[in-house]
Amino acid sequence: MIITVNEKTYCVDRSYTLYQLKNEYQPLADMLILNGRVTKQDCIIQEGDRIVMISKGESPSEDQMSSLLIHRHSSQIHNSLNKAVIGIAGLGGLGSHVAAALTRIGIGTLVLCDYDVVEPSNLNRQNYFIHQIGMKKTIATQDNLLQMHPYLKLITHDTYLNSANIGQIFKDVDIVVEALDLPFCKAELVNYILKHMHETKVVAASGLAGYDTSNTIMTRKVNERLFICGDGVSKVSQDCCLMAPRVGITANHQANMVLRLILGKQE
Amino acid sequence: MIVNGKDFNWKKDMTINTLLEELCLDLNTVVVEVNQVIIDKDKYAEFYLDKKDSVEIISFVGGG
Structure with a gap:
């Protein structure tokens, strides 16, 4: 299943939930945005979902910044x-x-x-x-x-x-x-x-x-x-x-x- | 003569300097191209224009 996490595309197992994904990718994240909406409840990730994990006050890495711009601009x-x-x-x-x-x-x-x-x-x-x-x-x-x-x-x-x-x-x-x-x-x-x-x-x-x-x-x-x-x-x-x-x-x-x-x- | 894409009344012995004077432009605030070649400010007084010349004058106004 293809999903997007922090503007990067990943292929993941079908059984993932949002919180499992958070624990794996960004355990310290204090905000989860699923398909453009702030989400406070766990749910099962669907094919094509776009997830953004935010750790407030933390600067994205250089790699993440590049991914953001590539996602926007090609x-x-x-x-x-x-x-x-x-x-x-x-x-x-x-x-x-x-x-x-x-x-x-x-x-x-x-x-x-x-x-x-x-x-x-x-x-x-x-x-x-x-x-x-x-x-x-x-x-x-x-x-x-x-x-x-x-x-x-x-x-x-x-x-x-x-x-x-x-x-x-x-x-x-x-x-x-x-x-x-x-x-x-x-x-x-x-x-x-x-x-x-x-x-x-x-x-x-x-x-x-x-x-x-x-x-x-x-x-x-x-x-x-x-x-x-x-x-x-x-x-x-x-x-x-x-x-x-x-x-x-x-x-x-x-x-x-x-x-x-x-x-x-x-x- | 053509100045900024329009016909302009050429006069004998016209230099870039006299053209700028006629147009009330300050030689310190312009870029002048004659037949697509940029002319140095120091040459404006001695650069005689030909009636076949095409002149482009870019005049800057203040603000930035």
């Missing part, structure tokens, strides 16, 4: 994502959310770069928490990402990016996500990558401030190596500030374009 997609090395330039509203989305889907290695610290004013849109105020964004992001995926490989650079260090910091990266704030920094990074790093693609962002309709935010392919997300025009000004919804939409456009590129989609 092993082919999981292997492609796990091999990918993605750079994120800037860990503000865009970068902190792009990093989270890429971590959750199981990207193997992230290279993060930011020189800044978490300020109270960041909390309206950036993926940080009250207890992280004053922390380096590289450290705060690392802490958050490892809560989502403890086996993510992370390389952090607490430094200001410029033409002198971009090449070195992102040398092993397949795709760089441009998530910087100032327009001249964005232009400098994109120009540098297109001019000097011929194997590297860049997914940039421009135009995401305010609360105009979500539907003007798009992903545009400029050429084989440059993609730009945003509406292209909504800049930060006195009456147009950065707000969580449109920043989040743009960040997830960027994350989705990265995912598509890894999986061989070119548009």
